[in-house]
Amino acid sequence: MSEPLLCVNNLSYQYQANQPLLKGISFQLDRGEIFTLLGPNGIGKSTLLRCLTNLTNPTAGKITLQGANLSRLSHRQRAQRMALVPQNYQVNADLSVLEYVLMGRIPYHSFFGGPSPDDCQIAIHWLQKLGIVALKARPLNTLSGGQMQLVAITRALVQNPQLLILDEPMAALDIRRQAQVLGLIKQLQASGVTIIITSHLPNHAFILGGKVGLLMPNQTWLTGLVDKIATAKNLQILYQTPLKVFYSPSLKRQICEIDGLN
Numbered sequence: 106m107s108e109p110l111l112c113v114n115n116l117s118y119q120y121q122a123n124q125p126l127l128k129g130i131s132f133q134l135d136r137g138e139i140f141t142l143l144g145p146n147g148i149g150k151s152t153l154l155r156c157l158t159n160l161t162n163p164t165a166g167k168i169t170l171q172g173a174n175l176s177r178l179s180h181r182q183r184a185q186r187m188a189l190v191p192q193n194y195q196v197n198a199d200l201s202v203l204e205y206v207l208m209g210r211i212p213y214h215s216f217f218g219g220p221s222p223d224d225c226q227i228a229i230h231w232l233q234k235l236g237i238v239a240l241k242a243r244p245l246n247t248l249s250g251g252q253m254q255l256v257a258i259t260r261a262l263v264q265n266p267q268l269l270i271l272d273e274p275m276a277a278l279d280i281r282r283q284a285q286v287l288g289l290i291k292q293l294q295a296s297g298v299t300i301i302i303t304s305h306l307p308n309h310a311f312i313l314g315g316k317v318g319l320l321m322p323n324q325t326w327l328t329g330l331v332d333k334i335a336t337a338k339n340l341q342i343l344y345q346t347p348l349k350v351f352y353s354p355s356l357k358r359q360i361c362e363i364d365g366l367n
């Protein structure tokens with residue numbers, strides 16, 4: 106058996122002493138798997154993603170990427186293997202969209218090198234794929250929230266990651282753009298990219314399939330196949346809200362809806 110792409114073993118994290126936020130997080134992902142991380146506001150989803158990208162050091166536990174200890178890889182090695190689309194971007198307003206997207210190619214540059222014609226081609230390819238190539242000359246600070254979200258996804262894709270980590274990538278997108286990004290995630294999965302995504306919509310997990318991780322109250326961690334773990338009972342405990350989960354024969358998947366508002 107080949108080793109998993111990502112292995113997270115008994116990870117814990119706390120910002121303040123004696124105030125554990127994440128506890129006992131374990132899961133592993135192979136090439137081409139999708140993992141949706143669900144949990145209420147403030148439970149620690151973004152913090153876990155920061156640990157998975159080495160931006161934050163876990164208080165305990167171990168993360169390996171292709172068998173190598175994540176914290177021992179160089180910044181460049183990590184950036185050639187994984188890309189993060191963060192929830193909040195701090196952007197340099199002087200950059201154009203294309204210049205910003207091209208920054209995703211920096212892990213492949215030689216020490217003094219700038220973007221090559223190949224880098225530009227890769228950037229244009231993904232801008233076209235995301236349907237935003239018309240924005241390429243626009244200064245970043247003139248973009249709408251949804252446009253900026255698509256640009257941030259594009260920048261991560263030009264990094265050509267084996268592991269793509271997306272923190273609420275559809276929070277600012279209209280339903281057509283959500284469908285586009287969900288479709289793109291499935292295409293990337295089919296080409297062998299492993300994807301970790303957070304969302305506030307359990308339906309995104311049902312659409313994407315694969316595995317889920319639920320950051321439950323009291324630092325309880327549940328993980329496994331989406332249809333087994335994202336049950337009405339677990340999701341109601343997760344969100345402390347009456348919910349229904351039912352199978353839609355026409356959509357051929359589970360649906361989650363708020364219950365009791367009629």
Ligand SMILES: Nc1ncnc2c1ncn2[C@@H]1O[C@H](COP(=O)(O)OP(=O)(O)OP(=O)(O)O)[C@@H](O)[C@H]1O
Binds near residue numbers: 144145147149150151
């Ligand atoms: N730098 C920090 N110092 C102290 N506490 C922090 C810091 N960053 C985040 N927190 C706290 O840690 C908790 C988890 O935050 P995090 O952003 O990981 O949650 P989240 O699940 O991603 O939330 P949301 O769904 O609202 O984006 C929150 O209570 C947050 O206030």
